[in-house]
Amino acid sequence: MNTTAVILAGGKSSRMGENKALLPMKEKTNIAKIADELEKVTKQLLIVTNTPEDYRFLGYPMTTDQYLGLGPLAGIHAGLSSSGTEVSIAVACDMPFIHAGIAQEMLDAADGYDAVIPEIEGRLQPLFAVYKKSCLPVLTSCLDNHVLKVREFLAVITVKIMKEQDFRLYEEQPHLFSTSFFNMNMPEEYHQAKQLEEELGLLNKNERTIKE
Helix, strand or coil, X not given: CCEEEEEECCCCCCCCCCCHHHCECCCCEHHHXXXXXXXXXXXXXXXXXXXXXXXXXXXXXXXXXXCCCCCHHHHHHXXXXXXXXXXXXXXXXXXXCCCHHHHHHHHHCCCCCCEEEEEECCEECCCEEEEEHHHHHHHHHHHHCCCCCHHHHHCCCCEEEEEHHHCHHHHHCHHHHHHXXXXXXXXXXXXXXXXXXXXXXXXXXXXXXXXX
């Protein structure tokens, strides 16, 4: 499926106190880590940001919000409007452990739907989800009328909800699945992410050793 990966980097990071997209992880910035994982699914990446000078070092195409200050729906709208493909996988810039396998499973389930949204531990995850350009008229209407709650937008499009048990990765690699929806908005969550990164690195190293 021809797909664009849209990284939403338009937030103010007010709770973090600094740009969470640019926070250093083990080997590179958080947003570069996310982009590397998404490139396993598609080479067509697009960054939605209102401060493009911050992200020129990545070398990816960028676009800005057409509706400034209206939150995640405005970011999704900007990404879908600028995307060169019918289907996009949208990812928030504060999710350092997204997994390409989850993205691919959502894309595989997208036929016949405007969007595919995970529901993990009873909570919808609209910022690691699949959207199609068919969403744009509804998105535009919501933003024009300042209807900014994601649930209200999802209520008027055709959505496929995927729960934990719908993902192969949930059964095959539960430790990876459980962290894939981790997001960090505050400094203590960033510190937790750094600890998780170390733990995941050790798990992956042990798995490679066993296979060898």
